[in-house]
Amino acid sequence: MAAATIVSCKEKNIAPQEWHFEKNIPLDGINPIGIAMDGNDIFLSDGDHNRVVKINEDGNILSEMPGFERPMHIEFGEADFEITDKVTTSLLKERALFIPEYGRDSIAVMRDNKLDYLVLQDSLDAPAAISVYNNEIAIADFYSNRILYYNNNQWINIGTEGKELGQLYYPTDVQIMENYIYVADAYNHRAQVFDKTGKAIALIGADQKINAATGIFVSENEIYLTDFENGRILIFDMNYKLKQIIDTEIDKPTDIFVQGKVMYITNYRKGQLIKYILKDIDHE
């Protein structure tokens, strides 16, 4: 099932590695949908309870931000964006937590307990995720079957409703990287890659019998995709080739966050955070 990653360099061979289950962290009274990290601090959006919580490694709540309306896939980012507190408009110039509010069709922006909203020129219909990268921003607009993307100059629509390459069917997560935009094309049961003009580049996992690809995370070398109904995470290389499938303790996953050799997965229904560790493959 698992295909090893083999990386080489001029000086030495790096041992192939794969992800191993580490622990199940119960979350008392939290049904996590999105996860974001700020350093070692873990933040979860708790959609069922309309809040965002900061937890420790044991799953205990350290602080709570209530009052959101169905917060979804959250993300930390820093960029020059216009924000409003509904009275005045200003320019955000600091690192903030971006919180898509699915039930309110807005993007909340939190920093230092101050709440603002992203100023958008277009209306959203159930924003499910946001990605912030330098001065770019992408929003997965669930019911509009599109990604709303700001390229640091103008907003463009990516995707239309459908099943073909370049079309989306209820996108639930998005991530901008240096050259491409990666989308969890949830109910087309796959991921999709677009360039920054909105041109479709590739489908990922379309042949893996995924049932609801609700969350995506892209690192430097891998693409991680949740398979919600089947309780799996599929890990692809940057050529979209499947490297590993993990499923131990994974149940109704909605999001993934990878930092170094640690991966966290949110188990929505059971209210759990699942931790995996990247380890060298044993050679006997």
Add this chain to the structure above:
Amino acid sequence: MKYLTIILSIIMSLLTLSQVDAQSDNSRDQFEVQVDGLGCPFCAYGLEKKFKEFKGIKDIAIDIETGDFSFSYPAAKELTMEAVIAQVVKAGYTPNEAKITRANGNIETNEEVKKDAINNVTTSSIYVNGMCGMCKARIEKATSSLNGVASSVWDVETKLLTISYDQQLIDEKKIEKAVAGVGHDTNGTRATDASYDNLHACCKYERAN
């Protein structure tokens, strides 16, 4: 005396408030709908979002596991069963059983007509295309409610519908037609594109050409 007056005023205010609460409870209709297709939180919150278009809706509760969806609504607005069913469909889901308990105690349901007695049971296996547990619920509901059908069970893995029925009351063709009517192809009957398109995104199986 002054303090006594204040205390009495508070008690009277509280009594008035509780009466208002009781009145508001009595002035709301209660709605319970069993919804097919709520696979994930995105779907459940989506249903909630679409129903919030009904101004005055309160007490919304959704169980993703069972598909049980309930809410209350001002009785004065006389929200109909048809409007509720239409809104579930508009949100992209399939309504099953629905019940309204009106503020005056009257109960309305979307229950179907009673079936004839079944005498001689025949069992058949019919291939029905589908994807998941939600398809299973839909296929079994569409077939078990047919007049003449004693039982029906669809297997997600084999995609076979094992159905027991009275040949005097119904035949395989009618069963296949009922299945196709809710969007699922069989070997003998293809669902219309419209009914296939109406399936929840999670249930859109790969169709044979």
